Amino acid sequence: MPPSRRCRSSLPILGVLLACTLLAGCGDGGRAATGPQSAPAAVVTTQVVGIQPWGDTIAALGTVQARESVTLTAKVSETVERVHFESGQEVAAGAELVTLSGNQQRAALQAAEASAREAEQQLRRGSELVQQQLIARSQLDTQQATRDAAVAQVAQMRANLSDRSIRAPFAGMLGLRQVSPGSLVTPGTALATLDDISRVYVDFPVPEVQLAQLAVGQSLSGTSAAWPGETFTGTVSTIDARIDATTRAVVVRGDFPNPDRRLRPGMLVQVTLQRPQREALVVPEIAVVQVGRETFVWRVREDDTVERATVQVGERRAGRVEVVTGLSDGDRIVVDGTGKLRPGMAITEGPAAAPQAPADADAPAATGG
CATH class of the missing domain: 2.40.420.20 (conserved putative lor/sdh protein from methanococcus maripaludis s2 fold)
Known part of the structure; x- marks a missing residue:
């Protein structure tokens, strides 16, 4: 077949294919256009x-402090004679903890007491003689002054001797013992620590912008990594009178009961403060x-x-x-x-x-x- 005839015969076929392609394109476009309109809600x-x-909250990190805390030290240079406690022991107020050697002070006290007794006797005799008008009144006054000086000397000796007995100023828990019998101590030597932790304080900072939301008596809760899963409850006891000029925060002190002694001084506590509703x-x-x-x-x-x-x-x-x-x-x-x-x-x-x-x-x- 000549080339010209082949071309003429293929034209109708190409036209049909083109028409089908156009119709198919129109059908897809119609569906694309109507698709979003028919999307379900x-x-x-x-x-x-x-x-x-x-009622929102304020969260902060605080440090535990003992209600009362002291480091026990000696007032004089002396040798330890006896130690009456063990590390970690609970003691009552006034309990004797350490006794220092005081032989010289005890001897001096005995001499002062003897002098005081003698002065008292001389004063008593002088009083009788004055009543009998056998001595002058001025001599009796001298004897009374001598007696008073002797009594004062006894008080001084007793005070010196009491410095050799170190006692607990309040009830609490003792820390680690730092001395043993025979140790030589000097003024300022640490013997042990004593903390009253039946109740503890937790001090934590609060930004100054929340100062108006703070009030004494607000409820607190605290958690510690040392006691996971346990929550300690307390109240706001004090709000500091000053705001730190560097951090722009005020220190709030929370009061926490601690009957089981689980909270210890220096412990880090995550504090949550409940603000008013x-x-x-x-x-x-x-x-x-x-x-x-x-x-x-x-x-x-x-x-x-x-x-x-x-x-x-x-x-x-x-x-x-x-x-x-x-x-x-x-x-x-x-x-x-x-x-x-x-x-x-x-x-x-x-x-x-x-x-x-x-x-x-x-x-x-x-x-x-």
């Missing part, structure tokens, strides 16, 4: 935002979406479509979060199913979604946007 769980009582907009934490620096919730409009509402959040606690700005009382927001939403998308309420426990499973998706 997203099934979500919603909640109406309302004002609720909200107030009215606030509170939403489930799962409803809050964080994308980069933007924090928002999905707000439902009157036509059951959603929009982004940028919010500022405050305190978070127990799966709930305070919304400071961005929402109003009565707004309806999406709680569960936020990860599949886009602005303007229609939604429908899923009645079975609210009681389902795996609501937290949507939280990672919501956070990721």
